[in-house]
Amino acid sequence: MTQTILTVDDSRTMRDMLKMALVEAGYNVLQAVDGVDGLDVLQASAPPDVIVTDINMPKMDGFGLIEAVRKDSRYRKVPILVLTTESDAAKKMRAKEAGATGWIVKPFEPTKLIAAIRRVAA
Amino acid sequence: MDTMAEIRQTFFQECEEQLSEMELGLLAMDEGNADSETVNAVFRAVHSIKGGAGAFKLTELVQFAHSFETALDHVRSGKLTPTPEMMKIMLRAADVLSDLVEASRDGREINEANYASIAADVKALTTFDGVEEVEEPIDFQPTIIDFGMPELAIEPEPAASQEHEYRINFAPRPELYANANETILIFRELNRLGAMQAFCDAAAIPSLDDIDPNGAYFSWAVQLKSEADIAGVREVFEFVDGEADLTIESDGQAEVSDADIAALLAQALGTPPAADTANASEPSAEIIPISTMPAPVAASSETADVEPAVAPVQAVESSKPDTKAAVVPAQTTIRVEFDRVDRLINLVGELVINQAMLSQRVIEANFAGSSSVVIGLEELEQLTREIQESVMAIRAQPVKPLFQRMSRMVREVADATGKEVKLKTEGEATEVDKTVVERLAEPLTHMIRNAVDHGIESPEVRLAAGKPAEGTVRLTAAHRSGRIVIELSDDGAGINRPKVRASAINKGLIPADMQLSDSDIDNLLFLPGFSTAATISSISGRGVGMDVVKRSIQALGGRISISSRPGLGSTFSMSLPLTLAVLDGMAVSVAGQTLVVPLTAIVETLKPKKSEVHGLGSDGRVMSIRDTFVPLIDVGTQLGFRETPTQPENSVALLVETGGGARNALLVDSIQDQRQVVIKSLETNYGTVAGIAAATILGDGRVALILDVDALVSKSFEETLVGELHYGTGG
Numbered sequence: 001m002t003q004t005i006l007t008v009d010d011s012r013t014m015r016d017m018l019k020m021a022l023v024e025a026g027y028n029v030l031q032a033v034d035g036v037d038g039l040d041v042l043q044a045s046a047p048p049d050v051i052v053t054d055i056n057m058p059k060m061d062g063f064g065l066i067e068a069v070r071k072d073s074r075y076r077k078v079p080i081l082v083l084t085t086e087s088d089a090a091k092k093m094r095a096k097e098a099g100a101t102g103w104i105v106k107p108f109e110p111t112k113l114i115a116a117i118r119r120v121a122a
Numbered sequence: 123m124d125t126m127a128e129i130r131q132t133f134f135q136e137c138e139e140q141l142s143e144m145e146l147g148l149l150a151m152d153e154g155n156a157d158s159e160t161v162n163a164v165f166r167a168v169h170s171i172k173g174g175a176g177a178f179k180l181t182e183l184v185q186f187a188h189s190f191e192t193a194l195d196h197v198r199s200g201k202l203t204p205t206p207e208m209m210k211i212m213l214r215a216a217d218v219l220s221d222l223v224e225a226s227r228d229g230r231e232i233n234e235a236n237y238a239s240i241a242a243d244v245k246a247l248t249t250f251d252g253v254e255e256v257e258e259p260i261d262f263q264p265t266i267i268d269f270g271m272p273e274l275a276i277e278p279e280p281a282a283s284q285e286h287e288y289r290i291n292f293a294p295r296p297e298l299y300a301n302a303n304e305t306i307l308i309f310r311e312l313n314r315l316g317a318m319q320a321f322c323d324a325a326a327i328p329s330l331d332d333i334d335p336n337g338a339y340f341s342w343a344v345q346l347k348s349e350a351d352i353a354g355v356r357e358v359f360e361f362v363d364g365e366a367d368l369t370i371e372s373d374g375q376a377e378v379s380d381a382d383i384a385a386l387l388a389q390a391l392g393t394p395p396a397a398d399t400a401n402a403s404e405p406s407a408e409i410i411p412i413s414t415m416p417a418p419v420a421a422s423s424e425t426a427d428v429e430p431a432v433a434p435v436q437a438v439e440s441s442k443p444d445t446k447a448a449v450v451p452a453q454t455t456i457r458v459e460f461d462r463v464d465r466l467i468n469l470v471g472e473l474v475i476n477q478a479m480l481s482q483r484v485i486e487a488n489f490a491g492s493s494s495v496v497i498g499l500e501e502l503e504q505l506t507r508e509i510q511e512s513v514m515a516i517r518a519q520p521v522k523p524l525f526q527r528m529s530r531m532v533r534e535v536a537d538a539t540g541k542e543v544k545l546k547t548e549g550e551a552t553e554v555d556k557t558v559v560e561r562l563a564e565p566l567t568h569m570i571r572n573a574v575d576h577g578i579e580s581p582e583v584r585l586a587a588g589k590p591a592e593g594t595v596r597l598t599a600a601h602r603s604g605r606i607v608i609e610l611s612d613d614g615a616g617i618n619r620p621k622v623r624a625s626a627i628n629k630g631l632i633p634a635d636m637q638l639s640d641s642d643i644d645n646l647l648f649l650p651g652f653s654t655a656a657t658i659s660s661i662s663g664r665g666v667g668m669d670v671v672k673r674s675i676q677a678l679g680g681r682i683s684i685s686s687r688p689g690l691g692s693t694f695s696m697s698l699p700l701t702l703a704v705l706d707g708m709a710v711s712v713a714g715q716t717l718v719v720p721l722t723a724i725v726e727t728l729k730p731k732k733s734e735v736h737g738l739g740s741d742g743r744v745m746s747i748r749d750t751f752v753p754l755i756d757v758g759t760q761l762g763f764r765e766t767p768t769q770p771e772n773s774v775a776l777l778v779e780t781g782g783g784a785r786n787a788l789l790v791d792s793i794q795d796q797r798q799v800v801i802k803s804l805e806t807n808y809g810t811v812a813g814i815a816a817a818t819i820l821g822d823g824r825v826a827l828i829l830d831v832d833a834l835v836s837k838s839f840e841e842t843l844v845g846e847l848h849y850g851t852g853g
Contacts, residue, residue: 010166013133013174020125056166070300079302101302102361107176119311120361122304 003121004028004046008038008053008065009083014106018052021110027117035060039068042075049121051080052104052113055091063098070099079120083108133174134227140167141220145526148216151197152209158198165194171223180226182234183219186241190215193247202247211243214537217530285316285349289371293341298365300336309344311358316348341367460556463516467703470506470513471800477506478821514701519559521599521608522550527563528570532595535574542581542592543574552599554606555701561678562608562698565671569610569694570595572668577614577692587689589613606700611693617686619643626652644684644692648672676780676832679705679722697722705801707828709794709820710776713763716826717790718799718818723831725777725785727793730754730770741767745775745787752777755838756789757829761813780832788831801828813837 005027007018019029030048032038034057042048051069055062062082069075079101084091092103101120104113147164150156172187193212196202204212218237225232234241290312294305312318321343327333348355352372359368481499489495525547536543578584578593585591596611619640626646627634638646646652650669675682680698699705699722707718734746735754743754754775758764768789775787799818804811804827815830 011170011173012136013129013177014170016125016129016132017177020129056169058163058166076300077302096297096301096364099301106173119358120303120307122307 002026002028003049004030005117006030006032006038006041006045006048006051008032008035008051008057008062010034010054010057014054014083018113021108021113022117024110025114034058035062035065035068038065042069047075047078049078050117051075051078052083052117053080054083055095063094066095066098066100079122081116081120130178133178134223136174137171137223137227140170141216141223142523142526143167144219145216145529148209148212149529151204152206152213161194161198165191165198168194168219171219175226178226180222182232183222183226186215186219186222186237186244189241189244189248190219193244196248208247210533211240211247213533214240215244217533220530285347286351287373288344288346288348288352288355290344290346290355291341291367291369291371292344292359293367294338294362295365295367296334296336296338298362299338301365303362303365305340305342308358308362312344312346312355315350315355315358316346318344318346318348320344458516463513467513467517470510471703471802474506474510474800475819475821477502479823482821482823510704514555514703515553517556517701517703518553519556520551520553521559521562521606524559524563524566525550525597525599528566528597531567531570532574535571536578539575540580541574541578543578543595544592545570545595545597547597549599552601552606553700554599554698555703557702558606558678558698558700561674565674566597566608566610568671569668570597573610573612573614573692577612577616579615583615587615601700602697605697608696608698609693610696611691613691616688616690616692617644617647617684619688622646641685644686647684648682678702679720681722681779703801704798705818705828706796707799707818708776708796709826710757710774710790711792711794712761712790713758715763716794716820716824717757718797718826718828719776719778719788719790720815720828720831721796723778723780725779728775728777728787730773730775730787730789732771735770743767743770745770747777747787752785752787753835753838754787754789755835757834758789758791760834760838778831778835780835784835786835786838788829788834799826799828 005022007015007022007029008031009015009018010033015031015033019031022029030041030045032041035053036059038051038053039060051065053062053065057065060068066080066082069078069080080099082092082095082100082103083106084095084103092100095103102116104116144164144167147156147160147167150160151164168187168191172184172191175183175187190212193202193215197204202208218240221237222232224230292305292308294303298305309318309320323341323343324339326341327339333339346355352370355370355372359366359370362368481503484495484499529545529547532543532545535541573595574593578595579587579589581591584593594613596609598609600607623632623638623643623646626632626643626649629651631646631649631652632638647668648671650667652667652669672682675696675698678698679702680696682694682696684692684694686692705718706721708721708724710717710719728745728747730745736744736746736751738744743756744751745754746752754770756767759767768791770789773789773791774793775789777785777787779785799820801816802818804814804817807817811827813830813834814827815833816828817825818828820826
């Protein structure tokens with residue numbers, strides 16, 4: 001069955017790149033532009049198989065989104081990968097504390113992205 | 123790849139938006155009224171540019187954005203408090219970033235030497251006590267993205283490496299499951315590396331009553347045969363680092379000490395450590411051999427779903443309205459090609475004309491004013507006007523981007539001239555036709571340069587004059603009676619009138635004994651070939667002076683005026699039409715023809731007396747208006763409508779002002795009325811006619827020509843020699 005990935009990023013460029021790589025690899029893609037929008041999209045659709053989210057976003061950042069998603073029992077088991085430009089350990093730690101499953105370092109290679117998704121997607 | 127090219131385009135479009143956002147935020151910070159969200163927005167903008175740039179391998183852009191971002195991050199975290207000097211660097215950095223984006227977009231060569239000093243300044247911001255802040259290494263090496271990848275697997279390199287045997291001890295902690303990692307998925311990945319066997323140690327499972335659904339009670343001993351090296355195996359556990367106890371041991375690739383292994387092996391094999399023997403009554407650990415693909419085992423995976431959904435959901439929902447309320451809803455927009463809008467505007471123009479013709483017919487048919495036809499027609503007229511305005515609004519754009527560009531100009535010129543200048547803008551949201559915005563950029567740039575270069579004094583001079591060292595240039599826009607008025611003022615020294623006058627006389631622009639009022643002198647600035655700068659600077663340049671500015675403004679159907687007070691500064695005021703598709707004109711009759719004169723050109727209308735008109739030369743005529751002589755142009759003969767000049771006393775004179783402040787009187791037969799006309803290009807439909815700007819269609823269906831006053835005046839000069847009176851200064 002085709003898996004669905006929700007991508008949350010305020011950058012149109014990044015959303016497009018994610019979509020291109022994911023569609024190429026045969027995934028369904030849902031998109032949101034920030035944390036608040038991400039939660040809205042989640043409410044409006046069936047739970048995705050994986051959420052890929054940026055950290056720096058307006059309105060609600062990636063940490064906020066992860067925390068909110070983890071608090072909702074419906075999405076507790078949805079793996080969340082954070083996109084981070086830094087391999088900054090502190091940022092990864094914070095994401096982990098918020099409940100992130102793993103991370104993808106930007107700029108990502110499609111192979112790495114897909115590998116990371118496959119690693120966490122049931 | 124096409125998609126890639128499209129995304130690249132998207133990236134640069136987005137960069138534009140982000141640069142604008144960044145600039146706005148930085149200016150707010152500079153003003154000292156930036157909240158944390160503003161700083162965040164600036165940071166995000168730079169961060170996003172860096173992110174996208176990395177994907178497109180724009181190394182210089184990435185590196186510069188990176189140091190800029192680092193500095194901003196320190197401001198964000200409060201490690202740096204913005205000072206005016208710092209903001210100056212930031213603003214300059216913003217300019218460099220824009221340049222780099224532009225150069226990257228156009229694929230131009232980037233010369234790092236050009237911005238090396240700013241780059242160093244930015245770096246210095248993040249250097250504390252002489253030590254550069256431990257910056258995370260730029261492991262942000264741009265990667266080439268090949269989207270045509272044939273396969274996605276991260277299969278280990280099929281290099282000639284021999285097979286290793288790994289023994290892995292893996293004991294997940296509850297956090298691992300809480301973050302939606304799964305033992306089974308990790309095993310699935312391990313299984314891709316080679317043949318594996320996993321043994322589950324379920325010894326830690328408490329009695330059913332004590333089981334925490336979110337707990338983690340299993341630990342695993344895994345045997346793996348793989349060609350992958352130990353790093354490759356470890357990578358499988360990358361995401362669960364710190365969420366599980368993990369040891370990986372391999373033949374010849376030892377990672378942990380033998381002692382550790384012995385202890386761990388003992389643990390994995392279920393041999394309780396000596397200290398635990400007291401608990402011997404508990405069921406002894408059972409070793410469950412599991413085939414290569416274990417069934418789902420994670421204790422939490424099933425139980426977690428059973429848990430009732432209560433408070434957390436509410437928490438999510440209640441937090442939402444707050445975040446939403448604080449944020450202005452994003453406007454939804456669509457992109458439309460300009461051609462389509464222009465076609466629509468054209469059609470609406472036709473509609474307006476058609477409606478006017480219909481009205482005319484109805485009047486001719488003598489319907490009663492109260493008849494339903496007349497009332498219906500009035501409604502139609504109303505609707506037509508509304509449609510016209512709405513369509514014009516589509517082409518309208520706020521002047522904000524234009525103003526933003528000017529703030530950069532001010533910074534650059536101020537830097538180059540060693541002055542301290544701040545640009546204050548007002549009314550950025552004022553909208554005007556896109557073409558007007560575009561064509562305003564050049565004259566405005568020029569005026570801003572002038573204002574900083576010539577208007578504002580150096581800090582020392584200002585301080586000596588009792589003014590703040592920092593000068594202010596104010597740029598405002600506002601709608602006023604159907605036009606947009608843009609004002610540019612500075613608090614500099616004002617126009618040095620004696621110097622301007624002397625300069626004009628030196629250059630032979632005016633006779634030495636000419637009597638001029640203050641405002642006349644100010645207007646000398648608009649004369650072609652005038653430039654006051656004693657030393658010609660690279661900034662304001664030479665020659666391309668205010669006359670060009672004035673001509674550009676007039677070409678847009680606008681007017682420009684100047685006022686100045688010595689020691690207090692100067693103000694340039696421009697009034698422009700909101701659209702170039704319609705024009706306010708005065709309909710006049712000349713030799714049975716209806717012509718339209720743009721209202722902006724007309725200063726006043728007069729009824730000439732015979733005594734006021736004097737002959738000059740063979741067939742030239744001038745008219746005396748309040749003690750000055752103004753060339754009289756007979757529109758009828760000038761355009762070839764008739765051979766013999768009309769009698770002035772039977773005509774009306776329109777006093778018009780053209781480029782250079784020159785005034786002339788246009789002689790027409792009579793004035794019909796004042797009206798808004800839809801401009802129809804003559805060039806596209808017929809050809810260029812000297813003295814005629816465009817055409818329009820009148821209510822009765824006839825075509826009327828719109829006069830190009832400037833061209834008509836110069837055409838008349840070519841034909842008649844009016845000599846010194848070329849420069850006529852009207853009352």
